[in-house]
Amino acid sequence: MTDATRRLSLVAAAILVLFLTWAFIAARPWAAHGAAPPDPRVRALVAREVRLRHDAVLVRRLVEGRWRRYRVALHHRRLVIAKANAHHRHALAVAAAAQRSAVQAASIRSSGPTYSSASSAPPVRIVTLPALTITRSS
């Protein structure tokens, strides 16, 4: 082994020792092990958070149940209203038709006949010829 090689090895070993020493000191092995006891206020806050989250779940379930029941009731109510409206419209239509018929019939009967072809009746006369055909009650 040459001197140069020996020197280089010594330098490397010195650097390694220095690094290990730094790492040992940085690790502070002399410091006591275990976390410090948690603050009681933090514990209380955590417990309260858990309780509130639990309450929130209960409230959500309650609201969703009520919302579901409301939607079902609303649907039924809308069906009832639609049925009532349809019935009402039908009753109105029947009443209107009856009124229209009554008015129409009354106006027809009150007007008296006028006969459509009165002014243009064809010239006819009684003759003594034998008939080609005959008219009778149809």
Place this chain on the structure above:
Amino acid sequence: MMLEHRFGAMGTSCELLVDAPESFVVRRAMRNAEREVHRLEALLSRFQPDTELARLNREGRVRAGPELLELVRLALKARRLTGGRFDPTVLPALAAAGYDRSFESVSGSGHSATGTAPRCGGGVQIDHATRVIEVDAGVQLDLGGIAKGWTADRLCRMLDLHAPSLVSLGGDIAASRPPATGAWPVGVESPTGQLTIALARGGLATSGRDRRRWRHGDEELHHEIDPATGRPSATDLMRVTVAAETAADAEVSATALLLAGEARARIEADRFGIPCVLVTRDDRAVLAGGLS
């Protein structure tokens, strides 16, 4: 020469007369006219279940062809002009009286005069834009008489393309123009024998209670319904024959005068100039409206 063609349709006997020499063309026209009657019967009969009229009566609403549209329009106009005496909505009353099938099948199943008569004069609406006819609930149409007259007028126009012609559908007569002899002699039954009316053109029709009648117990019923009462008419007239511009008009006027009774019919016939023969139930024939 007078060509004749007879056949049965619309529940009655039909007769076509054409004042022309024998020819294949005229004979073919007469056969076409017969086919037209059968075609119209398949649209307008209330007895066949698949006609437009039967569907309207069954469903209360129908998209109608031009024939039914025109006929219903004509019938409603007639109802207005006769003050409701002619009314196409008498079908429920006819059915209640027992005439609810073709006349050959009618038996004495009608209601007695003491029963409740169906209401006539119900609403009928025509939408010309959509060709839809709609009737109010419970309203049904019978176009029997006016349909025969209207069909006779229609056939007469068809045959008149060839020669002067006369069409008789069960006594509803339409003449297009005078034949070579000057007029068509048409017989009218009267208590004293047969009168003959010379008809140059136009229509002649008879309405009466002497045919299409049946018995229900002791009561005699017939098909001439009075829309005012919903029952077979009970006036003192047995039969009325009217001449008018068309056979359809004649049919309407004959029905209206029959329901008016003798005294009023004479007044109205004279006032409106409707030539007519009134035959009363006590067997008198009265000429009115200028007929002599």
